[in-house]
Amino acid sequence: MITVRIPTPLRTLTGGNDQVDVEGATVREAIEALERKAPGIRDRLLDDKGVRRFVNLYVGDEDVRFLDGLDTKLASGTEISIVPAIAGG
Amino acid sequence: MTRYARSRRLASILDAVGNTPLIRLHGIAPNAPGVEIYLKLEFANPGGSVKDRPALRMVQDAMKDGRLTSDKILIDSTSGNTGVAYSLMGAAMGFRVHLVMPKNVTKARKDITQAFGTELVFSDPMEGSDGAIRLVKKIVAENPDKYFYPDQYSNPSNPLAHYYGTAGEIIDALGDRITHFVTGLGTSGTMMGTTRRLHEHTPRVTCVAVEPAEALHGLEGLKHMGSSIVPPIWDPSTVDEILPVTTEEGWDMSDLLAATQGLHVGHSTGANVAGAVKIAERAQKERGGGCVVTIACDRGDRYFAPLKWERKYVW
Structure with a gap:
């Protein structure tokens, strides 16, 4: 099982939940599983080229850009974090 | 009357806040050839951002009425630039500064504020700026006498700094030429203060x-x-x-400003100029010309993230 941590701006799509548990062997599979539980969230995170360039996806403490991107393999118990930009002031 | 504004003699670093250059952008809006677009270079402030203005006014107003004294610690939540401004003012004016920021603010921000002796408290990156706001309120509630909490999001001195400073300077530089003012919303201080002053101007400016x-x-x-x-x-x-602006539009405009104007600015500035270009194109269509002013909030180097192999460097 993979735990996805959801930032405040996307919690309208997860019924207010700050984390969602999904199954998936890669980041791509985990996001597809997340999309089934929170429809609309995939397009906030990905475009046709992969992870949208301003979206920060972390597996554990590392940005997936420094791993294998969407193909990064996930072990059960891994945490994915969607980290928001910093707003205002 | 100071003729040489940028080379003038000043009594302290605090006097270097404001009086920022206003420069004309060329060739940035090819579909609006009759519209002048100007960018106010707020990165020319000593703290490197527009936030020096509200920070200075909030601090000075609080010193005047006794809310801030040398035995108090100034504390606020910030995404970084206001924190840099508070930090340099604390060092220059002799009060301690504590800042609450989301843990994922750029390393540059953490390093710059700490260079002035400021102490940092980090809030949950998943909660963004709102998490920092909630945490600073909790810290202040536990020890209300220890701190001066300017609360930049609710402090009227924040927009006032722009009413008197930013807007006054724009009017002084452009007079009746200006038709539109465009800027992004953070605390909304720049927008609120500048707009109030520009709406008093004749002819009224569209904001x-x-x-x-x-x-x-x-x-x-x-x-x-x-x-x-x-x-x-x-x-x-x-x-x-x-006016909604997408992240992609803001980022692309930042790249274009660096490549064609010699201006390496942060992404919020990119969004401001992208918005200004849209407004310029509309002004061209509807009135055949105009004069649009927007704000360069800070420089792009403040957002350089260390590359993977640089992460362990210490200097």
Whole structure:
């Protein structure tokens, strides 16, 4: 099982939940599983080229850009974090 | 009357806040050849951002009425630039500064503020700026006498700094030429203060607020009001229009400004100029010309993240 941590701006799509548990062997599979539980969230995170360039996806403490991107393999118990930009002031 | 504004003699670093250059952008809006677009270079402030203005005014107003004394610690939540401004003022004026920021603010911000002796408290990165706001309120509530908490999101001195400073300087530089003012919303201080003053000007200036088009965005420093704690100083009825700008538009414009204008600016500035170009194109269509002013909030180097192999460097 993979735990996805959801930032405040996307919690309208997860019924207010700050984390969602999904199954998936890669980041791509985990996001597809997340999309089934929170429809609309995939397009906030990905475009046709992969992870949208301003979206920060972390597996554990590392940005997936420094791993294998969407193909990064996930072990059960891994945490994915969607980290928001910093707003205002 | 100071003729050489930039080389003038000053009594202290605090006097270097404001009086920033206003420069004309060329060739940035090919579909609006009859519209002048100007960018006010707020990165020329000593702290490197527009936030020096509200920070200085909040500090000076609080010193005047006794809310801030040398035995108090100034504490506030910040995404970084206001924190840099408070930090340099604390060092120059002799008061301690503590800042609450989301843990994922750029390393540059953490390093710059700490270089002035400021202490940092980190809030949960998943909660963004709102998490920092909630945490600072909790810290202050536990020890109210220990701190001066300016609360930049609700402090009227924040927009006032722009009413007197930013807007006054724009009017002085352009007079009646200006037709439109465009800027992004963070605390909304720049928008609120500048707009109030420009609406008093004759002829009345149209003032447009730029807002990130989506809740999850990459325009650091700008706020999507619909999904955030709304700053008490924000009054949407004051502005003439709210213009959504996508992260991609802001980022692409930042790249274009660097490549064609010699201006390496942060992404919020990219969003401001992208918004200004849209307004310029509309002004060209509807009135055949105009004069649009927007704000360069800070420089792009403040956002350089260390590359993977540089992460362990210490200097």
